[in-house]
Amino acid sequence: MTLNRRQTLGSLALMPAALHAAPEADVKPEKKVFRMALVAAETGFDPVRISDTYSRLVTSHVFEALYGYDPVARPVKIVPNTAVALPEVNADFTQFTIRLKPGIHFQDDPAFKGQRRELVAQDYVYSFKRSADPKNVSPMWPELEEQGILGLTELRAAATPGKPFDYDREIEGLRALNRYTLQIRVKAPRPRLVEILAQNDLRGAVAREVVERYGDDLMAHPVGTGPFRLVQWRRSSFIALERNPTYREVLYDGEARDDVGRELLARFKGRRLPMIDRVEITPIEEEQPRWLSFLGGEHDFIERVPGEYAPIAFPGNKLAPNLARQGIQHYRHQAADCAFTFFNMEDPQLGGFEPHRVALRRAISLALDLDTEVQQVRKGQAVRAQSLLLPHTTGYDPAFRSENGEFSPAKANALLDLYGYQDRDGDGWREHPDGQPLTLEYASQPDNYSRRFQEMWLKNLKAVGLRMKVLYGQWPEQLKQARAGKLQLWFLGSTANYPDPIGMLARLYGPQSGNQNYSRFKLPAYDRLYEKVQTLPDGPERQALLREIQRLQVAYMPMKVHVHRIVNDLAHPWVLGYRRPLFRNEFWHLIDIDPARKPKA
Known part of the structure; x- marks a missing residue:
């Protein structure tokens, strides 16, 4: 039978859709996109010029250090990253020889003029020297300087203002012995140097060609x-990253030491990394919008669920039934971190070592109700701190107790009375001993979460007759002011970068001012202890020095x-494989997204 044109077109319209589909080989799989919010804005992505957690989260996924952490091992285990193996170390921990894996390449960039650019040992020599270049004003330079790399401090001191830094000058302590071999020599024993070298975010390799092309940008x-x-990148607004197409073959593997690690390894072992295609990040400083964006599915993951929503999300520290029915996953973790207030030791109001100034700072400490902070402000998602040593770091003892963790308005009032802080004019507020x-000037941010801390401070200090005013500002700007010594006191957080507690101890080391x-604390007795702690291997002698530092x-x-x-993270059911890192920021390459579990638009 012959069909006319109308019959033919009609018959084709009724054909099954599958007959019109492209061949299966031409169907592209749906891109796996991971979306999350930051609690504060980033500052930028040059490893030597940043220190904030939010920027470092990005740089930890773009750059690579010599070493990293096993993705599943708990307790943590340092493993080679771009290096072939752990360093070859001499007997007194002053010489480290590191061999790089050949065949690792930088991502394609116009700086390389169309050529593939292999990572070589000289890139790490150059990157470490960038931290020493005064022009970069690297906030993490003191950490590297303290390692005592032979000749590096002298190279910095020889820099002439207004002239290019001498990156080509050879120094004894930092050498590329050949294309793939790096040697580091230090002045004094550094038993834990490998921990400094296991920071993608700060110690990742940067190519000289890239720096010379982009300069200040x-x-x-x-x-x-x-x-x-x-x-x-739209500053303070939106960040997007995509899978690096030139990334080498890296397979998911590790040493599982607990049930969670064994489960992750069984599920992902042998998978090529990264498993997702794209990451999108939006800074949302206010708690409610950040929380609602997660509940509404705009973000796949929420890091550090705001304390205000803890009783709703996980009453009694158990995931709420309505969230559990949606398949939402709850990750609760005692973080290797702290929240702290620094007092500016150079401030004329509360700085200095005179007995009455010390008494004022101790009285402020005793007046702060930490139990209220834990239970009411943080909704039970924290534990009182007794010192500057952090959980999961060497020397931390959960049974240790000190005045740092004590709340006693009576003792605070007694100290203030004893050292002459009196209310002489009857207005309800104490004056200095000289009348x-x-x-007190308390630096803070204008968001709702910060206001709850402000209220606690105002109430606690009023109870001991101390007047306080709040100075508002944005977090990145206040960080600059803190470093410049322009804030009297500021309340912020700190997270350990590695198992050694030295990073937190550095917050009181004089040369790190x-x-x-x-706080610009400069006490010779403290500095001597700090320097000695750097040289000793872990053991009873070092532990005794850490106790003295606490005192x-x-x-x-x-x-x-x-x-x-205590950190609570939540993820939607389509996010697979998440486990909060202890001493590193990176995890995006270790997770997967299951598009089949996502709700259809």
């Missing part, structure tokens, strides 16, 4: 060897350590 042009590359007005030592912090109170936070 490098913060917006991170180019590394890691699993992701930056593809979009001058006393007003203006960097990690926001000095409590005695002089240059910082009040409030709490160690």
